[in-house]
Amino acid sequence: MKRGASVFNRVVMALVFLFLYxxxxxxxxxxxNAGNSNMVWKGFSLHWYGQLFHNRLIMQSVYTTLLVSFxxxxxxxxxxxxxxxxxxxxxxxxxxxxxxxxxxxxMNADIVTGVSLCLLFxxxxxxxxxxxxxxxxxxxxxxxxxxxxxxxTMLIAHVTFNIPYVILSIGPKLRQMDKNLIDAAQDLGCxxxxxxxxxxxxxxxxxxxxxxxxxxxxxxxxxVISYFTAGSSASTxxxxxxxxxxxxxxxxxxxxxTLLFVAVLLLLAAVNIREARQERMAAQRxx
Amino acid sequence: MSKELIRLRDLCMAYDDELVLDxxxxxxxxxxxxxxxxxSGCGKTTTLRxxxxxxxxxxxxxxxxxxxxxxxxxxxxxxxxxxxxxxLFPHLNVFENIAFGLxxxxxxxxxxxxRKGKLSEEEIRERVMEMLxxxxxxxxxxxxxxxxxxxxQQRVAIARALVNRPKVLLLDEPLGALDLKLRKDxxxxxxxxxxQVGITFIYVTHDQEEALTMSDTIVVMDKGTIQQIGTPEDxxxxxxxxxxxxxxxxxxxxxxxxxxxxxxxxxxxxxxCLDGGFGENEPVDVVIRPEDIDIVPLEQGxxxxxxxxxxxxxxxxxxxxxxxxxxxxxxxxxxSPVGAKIGIKIDPDGIHVMKKSVYSGMYGDYSSFSxxxxxxxxxxxxxxxxxx
Numbered sequence: 001m002k003r004g005a006s007v008f009n010r011v012v013m014a015l016v017f018l019f020l021y022x023x024x025x026x027x028x029x030x031x032x033n034a035g036n037s038n039m040v041w042k043g044f045s046l047h048w049y050g051q052l053f054h055n056r057l058i059m060q061s062v063y064t065t066l067l068v069s070f071x072x073x074x075x076x077x078x079x080x081x082x083x084x085x086x087x088x089x090x091x092x093x094x095x096x097x098x099x100x101x102x103x104x105x106x107m108n109a110d111i112v113t114g115v116s117l118c119l120l121f122x123x124x125x126x127x128x129x130x131x132x133x134x135x136x137x138x139x140x141x142x143x144x145x146x147x148x149x150x151x152x153t154m155l156i157a158h159v160t161f162n163i164p165y166v167i168l169s170i171g172p173k174l175r176q177m178d179k180n181l182i183d184a185a186q187d188l189g190c191x192x193x194x195x196x197x198x199x200x201x202x203x204x205x206x207x208x209x210x211x212x213x214x215x216x217x218x219x220x221x222x223x224v225i226s227y228f229t230a231g232s233s234a235s236t237x238x239x240x241x242x243x244x245x246x247x248x249x250x251x252x253x254x255x256x257x258t259l260l261f262v263a264v265l266l267l268l269a270a271v272n273i274r275e276a277r278q279e280r281m282a283a284q285r286x287x
Numbered sequence: 288m289s290k291e292l293i294r295l296r297d298l299c300m301a302y303d304d305e306l307v308l309d310x311x312x313x314x315x316x317x318x319x320x321x322x323x324x325x326x327s328g329c330g331k332t333t334t335l336r337x338x339x340x341x342x343x344x345x346x347x348x349x350x351x352x353x354x355x356x357x358x359x360x361x362x363x364x365x366x367x368x369x370x371x372x373x374x375l376f377p378h379l380n381v382f383e384n385i386a387f388g389l390x391x392x393x394x395x396x397x398x399x400x401x402r403k404g405k406l407s408e409e410e411i412r413e414r415v416m417e418m419l420x421x422x423x424x425x426x427x428x429x430x431x432x433x434x435x436x437x438x439x440q441q442r443v444a445i446a447r448a449l450v451n452r453p454k455v456l457l458l459d460e461p462l463g464a465l466d467l468k469l470r471k472d473x474x475x476x477x478x479x480x481x482x483q484v485g486i487t488f489i490y491v492t493h494d495q496e497e498a499l500t501m502s503d504t505i506v507v508m509d510k511g512t513i514q515q516i517g518t519p520e521d522x523x524x525x526x527x528x529x530x531x532x533x534x535x536x537x538x539x540x541x542x543x544x545x546x547x548x549x550x551x552x553x554x555x556x557x558x559x560c561l562d563g564g565f566g567e568n569e570p571v572d573v574v575i576r577p578e579d580i581d582i583v584p585l586e587q588g589x590x591x592x593x594x595x596x597x598x599x600x601x602x603x604x605x606x607x608x609x610x611x612x613x614x615x616x617x618x619x620x621x622x623s624p625v626g627a628k629i630g631i632k633i634d635p636d637g638i639h640v641m642k643k644s645v646y647s648g649m650y651g652d653y654s655s656f657s658x659x660x661x662x663x664x665x666x667x668x669x670x671x672x673x674x675x
Contacts, residue, residue: 189391
């Protein structure tokens with residue numbers, strides 16, 4: 001009986017992994033296909049990867065993706081770090097509900113976040129147009145009346161959905177920190193800001209770096225939110241791939257998707273290895 | 288020893304509508320070892336944090352050398368602190384921990400007073416090494432704090448504060464995390480360091496023995512008010528009310544009537560004593576320390592009672608004796624078995640008479656006496672103080 005159950009468990013597990021990973025492996029294998037079919041193997045080739053680097057649209061989106069991810073990570077990490085310290089300094093009565101509010105966007109469906117941000121931007125542009133027209137009537141200098149979605153709005157959106165991840169990864173580090181450290185630094189001659197740089201930041205640095213890596217990963221592979229906030233002038237890699245699938249199936253998609261998969265995989269591995277190492281060090285410190 | 292250095296004037300403080308300090312007045316002399324002693328939540332840590340500049344009083348003034356310093360931030364006060372659980376910087380080694388305050392210092396250049404310069408690397412090195420000598424930790428300068436024992440971390444924390452040559456050192460239950468033996472050694476060590484550097488120490492603790500061992504002056508606090516200020520001898524021998532008598536050492540506190548000067552009545556019997564200045568037949572609290580009671584043969588006893596419990600304590604026996612329903616603690620080197628009827632005799636200088644207070648009747652009966660209770664109280668005291 002027990003043995004039967006265990007065989008059944010293994011079969012189910014195998015099926016789960018098959019359905020999860022088989023499509024990805026197929027995609028990776030056919031990205032090296034010499035022919036332009038996704039079903040017939042015509043031999044190994046790096047042809048599609050080569051094509052990729054001559055595709056201006058894709059190269060442009062890679063650049064956009066990296067830039068928006070990098071900037072969003074930078075801004076979100078700085079903002080998230082200070083927000084986390086703010087949470088930490090709060091009384092528990094306020095901190096718990098606010099942390100819940102912080103956590104909701106991470107659970108929230110991307111499509112809801114994307115559409116709501118899109119609506120917000122459109123509404124803001126409407127108000128801005130009225131304001132700009134009114135302001136320009138004074139003739140001091142001209143404000144642009146017509147704004148549209150693009151790189152800027154997408155960046156704002158990425159910063160927005162990244163901040164909660166940064167806060168979440170720094171919070172535990174702050175709670176582990178001896179709360180007298182800040183007082184001690186001030187006692188020894190630091191202003192608050194000096195205490196932050198000299199004492200708090202070195203203590204929470206592992207959390208800040210994990211938070212930044214997580215944020216970067218989230219930004220790189222985001223599709224839904226970018227799709228709704230990028231407008232027509234900017235396009236990330238994920239949005240470009242989606243666009244390519246709508247026209248005709250081009251094996252370049254396989255190649256670029258493989259690269260994206262590998263990039264995200266490496267980032268996730270980096271985050272996990274860091275966390276494992278920290279846990280080991282924390283365990284050592286305790287013993 | 289006589290010059291006044293710090294004065295707290297009418298300090299009030301409340302957290303969430305709960306009064307933590309209630310019109311506190313206190314002055315602290317230069318080069319004094321002063322201890323704020325009291326149970327958890329009595330306001331002692333709050334008082335210390337106000338002196339250090341980490342909390343701002345709701346009302347009242349803090350004067351340092353005659354100057355009001357309420358609004359002076361911690362980093363501009365000539366006061367340094369040794370924190371509970373040390374608060375050493377984990378990412379810095381022992382040398383850099385001690386040097387931290389010196390590296391923050393900016394001193395005006397003797398040639399050009401407008402320019403403020405850092406301390407030279409040689410001077411920092413010299414002063415840190417000097418401090419390591421004081422705390423006997425030479426050769427440990429490259430260790431990280433988590434590679435040190437509790438006692439060593441403690442000493443580094445003291446050095447880190449003292450290296451700045453403050454006028455006042457604040458110590459917030461600094462020995463709480465150490466084991467008993469180490470704590471006793473550190474008490475003597477702290478007193479030695481204080482005498483060596485010759486500055487004011489303000490020490491916070493809930494451990495009465497620590498306070499008695501080290502202090503020049505003890506301030507006993509409860510519920511945000513000062514119950515008594517005095518030397519350790521004063522506080523122990525002449526407690527002002529039942530709270531102080533109970534908190535410092537062991538006390539039997541009995542209802543009595545002051546018949547006239549030098550004569551007090553308990554259990555309907557009159558006892559000669561050395562106190563005076565009360566009204567005729569004024570109800571009073573009488574304190575009798577357990578070690579001031581002599582056990583004598585029944586017929587010679589001023590009072591007679593029945594032994595209900597005996598605990599061997601090494602140096603002495605703790606005997607609980609029932610005197611008409613009120614249980615006394617007697618410490619004696621003579622063994623008396625449970626159930627024995629004994630007589631006791633108290634010398635006039637073993638009796639201390641106090642005026643009635645709000646604490647009357649709350650303490651001094653050993654009906655539920657148990658060592659376990661005392662230990663539980665101590666453990667809680669350490670934890671709760673964090674919240675304030």
